[in-house]
Amino acid sequence: MNKKWVYLFKEGSASQKGLLGGKGSNLAEMTNIGLPVPQGFIVTTEACTEFYNQGEKLTDEIISQIKTHLAILEQQTGKVFGDADNPLLVSVRSGAKFSMPGMMDTILNLGLNDVTVEGIARKTGNARFAYDSYRRFIQMFGDVVLGVPKALFENALEAKKEKNGYKFDTELTADDLKELVQEFKQIYKNEVHEDFPHNPEKQLMMAVEAVFRSWNNQRAITYRNLYDIPHDIGTAVNVQSMVFGNMGDTSGTGVAFTRNPSTGENKVFGEFLINAQGEDV
Structure with missing residues (x-):
């Protein structure tokens, strides 16, 4: 039986932080308790390790499993990757076992090209x-x-x-x-x-590889050294259907915390921007 390199959100749980990363395991947990989470899938930290073992290349099996899970995501969303009329767009984000804010890389709106942008506009x-x-x-x-x-x-x-x-x-x-x-x-x-x-499929594979490579960018290495995070645990990649904060004055983007991250005060804290996307915050 082939090793499982990719998990749907509904297949994971909060207990799998080492395999699915902190972000992925929490997205899985929220999905499974019935919260309205935009659906997606997680390429595991073990796939990251394998990527480096193979000389910074995705194996055919990992690529095959990503494609299989992408097809399931299309069914879940009712949208089709690369379609001219009803295109699926995704975000691609890193997510290691330990939180490393801003140390690795994110790509939003993946799947857009000269054809799908017109489909989104229509x-x-x-x-x-x-x-x-x-x-x-x-x-x-x-x-x-x-x-x-x-x-x-x-x-x-x-x-x-x-x-x-x-x-x-x-x-x-x-x-x-x-x-x-x-x-x-x-x-x-x-x-x-x-x-x-x-080609949206090519965009996706290049993006997954880039997130895995970002595990070893200088920012991330320095951060791990500062906070005694092991260098060999790798990062997962979260591929998630897009929701948009930049559709006008009735949409926005932001972050929220259950405590004030600066003072530790036990009150909900957040910041947001209207008509913007995540990298603007």
Whole structure:
């Protein structure tokens, strides 16, 4: 019997933190007690170890299991990865056994390309939202997966705002964002020397590999040294269907804690932004 490298949220539990990571095991636990968790799956910490054992490559078996679980996620959501009319978009996040805030990398809106962005625009009736999500995805993917300097994208964004006399990102129109998407793709091509990948399956595999590689980025190594976290436990990867905070003034993104993280005061504490996505907080 083949080893299990990938788990649906409903297949895991809070007791599997070592295998599924802190984030993944808690998503599994919340799913199984009936909370409304956007569905997804977890590529295990053991798969991370295997990735390094294989010279930083995903094995055929791990890839096969990711594809199998992606098909189940399509059934759960009623959406199809790469579909022109009803596309599934996912987030790809790291999640080690021990919390390491901000040390590893996240990619949102994965699955967008020139076809699916139009499908999202039609389905939501909100072209501005669709192209805002797309420009964010190109920037995150370029930065996290290929190491394209974030500043190149940020400079293009600021130049677009300055040209139009805007102060806030939210003032950018759908047409502005369409232009920005083309500029971002050109930045990507200039730096990577190939076109931005439009195959969502290829995007996903590259993103999973990037999260595994981020386990050994310098930030993460330094953090583990500071907090005596073992270097050999690896990180899991959480692939989760997207929910969006950037659809307008009736949506937002934020973080909440059961205690104040600065003072330890036993009161709910949080911060949020309207019409934004997670990396903005």
